[in-house]
Amino acid sequence: MELVAVVISLALAEYFVILVKCGQARGRLGVAAPSTTGNPEFERYFRAQYNTLEQLVIFVPAMIMFGAYVSTFWAALLGIVFIAGRFLYARGYVIDPARRGPGFLLTVVANGVLLLGGLIGALLRWL
Amino acid sequence: MELVAVVISLALAEYFVILVKCGQARGRLGVAAPSTTGNPEFERYFRAQYNTLEQLVIFVPAMIMFGAYVSTFWAALLGIVFIAGRFLYARGYVIDPARRGPGFLLTVVANGVLLLGGLIGALLRWL
Amino acid sequence: MELVAVVISLALAEYFVILVKCGQARGRLGVAAPSTTGNPEFERYFRAQYNTLEQLVIFVPAMIMFGAYVSTFWAALLGIVFIAGRFLYARGYVIDPARRGPGFLLTVVANGVLLLGGLIGALLRWL
Numbered sequence: 001m002e003l004v005a006v007v008i009s010l011a012l013a014e015y016f017v018i019l020v021k022c023g024q025a026r027g028r029l030g031v032a033a034p035s036t037t038g039n040p041e042f043e044r045y046f047r048a049q050y051n052t053l054e055q056l057v058i059f060v061p062a063m064i065m066f067g068a069y070v071s072t073f074w075a076a077l078l079g080i081v082f083i084a085g086r087f088l089y090a091r092g093y094v095i096d097p098a099r100r101g102p103g104f105l106l107t108v109v110a111n112g113v114l115l116l117g118g119l120i121g122a123l124l125r126w127l
Numbered sequence: 128m129e130l131v132a133v134v135i136s137l138a139l140a141e142y143f144v145i146l147v148k149c150g151q152a153r154g155r156l157g158v159a160a161p162s163t164t165g166n167p168e169f170e171r172y173f174r175a176q177y178n179t180l181e182q183l184v185i186f187v188p189a190m191i192m193f194g195a196y197v198s199t200f201w202a203a204l205l206g207i208v209f210i211a212g213r214f215l216y217a218r219g220y221v222i223d224p225a226r227r228g229p230g231f232l233l234t235v236v237a238n239g240v241l242l243l244g245g246l247i248g249a250l251l252r253w254l
Numbered sequence: 255m256e257l258v259a260v261v262i263s264l265a266l267a268e269y270f271v272i273l274v275k276c277g278q279a280r281g282r283l284g285v286a287a288p289s290t291t292g293n294p295e296f297e298r299y300f301r302a303q304y305n306t307l308e309q310l311v312i313f314v315p316a317m318i319m320f321g322a323y324v325s326t327f328w329a330a331l332l333g334i335v336f337i338a339g340r341f342l343y344a345r346g347y348v349i350d351p352a353r354r355g356p357g358f359l360l361t362v363v364a365n366g367v368l369l370l371g372g373l374i375g376a377l378l379r380w381l
Binding site: 227246 | 259260264267269270273286289290303310314
């Protein structure tokens with residue numbers, strides 16, 4: 001499970017960087033807290049960050065369950081796909097929302113497989 | 128703990144569906160990214176999704192701690208109440224925000240009991 | 255790890271209180287769901303809550319990994335710094351967004367150390 005922990009840490013470190021970028025965009029573009037709207041460029045940084053948050057809430061427990069009940073190696077591999085997909089997603093979104101598609105697909109497919117695999121693995125162990 | 132993992136997976140699968148519904152509403156109602164406001168129906172889907180996110184961040188670790196330190200059976204039962212409450216909540220909210228009350232109450236009570244039980248259980252083990 | 259579970263529970267209990275305060279502010283200030291903007295005071299409660307959510311998604315797994323691979327004592331200590339920082343942050347933000355800085359710094363530094371420590375610890379175990 002240490003390998004799974006390494007990949008989870010890397011995904012969280014990626015999110016940490018996305019958070020920092022979003023905070024820097026707030027300063028650079030002059031969006032005063034608590035506002036989160038009004039500047040289209042900031043809104044792209046902001047939404048890229050929150051979409052990553054939405055996916056991470058599934059990703060972290062799904063990685064642990066897939067790693068524990070199915071395979072640590074495949075969990076790690078799917079986790080790397082997730083991290084790469086999130087990189088593409090955030091990079092694309094910030095340039096143009098229309099370019100967030102491919103990265104989104106990669107992360108959602110990786111997340112879906114991790115979750116479904118974890119569920120089936122846990123079910124088979126429990127029954 | 129496999130039973131707890133099964134229930135956590137089901138709650139995350141429910142959230143996955145809520146995410147998909149929210150994404151579909153964005154397309155159907157023509158809300159262009161990165162915007163999240165402007166269309167009242169989309170805003171209901173969006174807020175139902177985010178409120179579920181807010182609760183899941185407590186739910187997943189609370190389920191694990193309650194399952195590990197108190198009872199896996201009661202954790203699973205409270206988890207099923209949470210999942211049912213979230214279903215009522217999201218369904219109600221999308222129709223009319225005034226109808227989100229009962230489902231909200233169910234999930235928050237289940238979450239509160241899981242968290243408090245997990246805290247007391249961990250404290251008693253540690254002391 | 256029971257000590258780590260206690261500190262995680264306390265951080266989640268603090269978030270539960272922040273959620274309740276945010277919900278109460280919605281009622282008191284007359285912000286009708288699904289709206290989240292329009293009232294500056296509510297927006298401060300709302301953003302304080304969501305910023306805490308953003309940090310918790312890193313905090314909970316980072317605490318577990320730091321506790322498992324580095325030190326439960328130091329994980330607990332950093333966790334208490336995080337909880338104290340979040341208290342200062344939310345209290346400050348609600349009064350004036352300019353006063354959210356010190357609490358934000360405390361929580362982000364604690365979170366960064368937990369995450370980096372957890373990553374290095376997991377890497378060293380895995381290699």
